[in-house]
Amino acid sequence: MPKDSPMDDLRREHQLVLADMAEAQAAVQELKPGPGASGRGPGQLLRSRLGQFQEGMLLHFQREEQFVYPEARRAGLLGEFLNSEAEEDMRAHQVISTRTEELISAAEEIERTGDIDAQTLSRLRTIVGLTRTLLERHAAKEDTLIFPMIERGLSAEQLVAMRDHLRDSRAVGDLSGPGDPKSGPGLTRLGGQD
Numbered sequence: 001m002p003k004d005s006p007m008d009d010l011r012r013e014h015q016l017v018l019a020d021m022a023e024a025q026a027a028v029q030e031l032k033p034g035p036g037a038s039g040r041g042p043g044q045l046l047r048s049r050l051g052q053f054q055e056g057m058l059l060h061f062q063r064e065e066q067f068v069y070p071e072a073r074r075a076g077l078l079g080e081f082l083n084s085e086a087e088e089d090m091r092a093h094q095v096i097s098t099r100t101e102e103l104i105s106a107a108e109e110i111e112r113t114g115d116i117d118a119q120t121l122s123r124l125r126t127i128v129g130l131t132r133t134l135l136e137r138h139a140a141k142e143d144t145l146i147f148p149m150i151e152r153g154l155s156a157e158q159l160v161a162m163r164d165h166l167r168d169s170r171a172v173g174d175l176s177g178p179g180d181p182k183s184g185p186g187l188t189r190l191g192g193q194d
């Protein structure tokens with residue numbers, strides 16, 4: 001295995017994305033129910049933290065879906081059991097992305113009106129908690145099960161090629177700037193970390 005495995009880059013990204021999610025959850029905890037109780041500031045803060053989380057999360061998922069899972073499948077590493085695990089992982093990507101969209105819409109509404117009722121707030125807290133738990137489990141499963149399997153199963157040359165593809169995808173992304181919400185995320189933070 002090469003000294004710096006491509007999986008190490010992805011493990012580091014998990015830490016960044018999880019830290020962004022923790023910040024977003026903290027912003028939800030700050031919200032207070034009632035007309036005008038929160039004002040616009042907390043909604044704005046929540047939207048901005050969710051936006052930062054979404055940017056890194058989507059980029060990370062795209063890299064895995066483009067360069068990691070297909071390669072593991074091509075190399076026949078997954079077998080029947082892990083194939084279904086990998087499918088579950090792709091579903092988790094989808095669920096986390098969809099819930100994040102929902103949270104961002106709610107944050108935009110709070111930012112616009114400065115209001116949030118107790119029921120909506122409780123729903124937001126539930127969704128953000130569930131999303132964080134799903135993300136933590138998903139990242140832990142990749143770190144402990146899927147990535148080690150790939151590290152053991154691919155040759156050193158294949159791992160180096162995967163690492164280069166992952167790093168090239170960042171370098172290209174760096175040029176795209178902060179990203180356009182319609183065309184997808186840019187690579188401002190994950191792409192620029194080294």
Ligand SMILES: [Fe+2]
Binds near residue numbers: 064089093138142
């Ligand atoms: Fe993943």
Ligand SMILES: [Fe+2]
Binds near residue numbers: 014060064
């Ligand atoms: Fe991941």
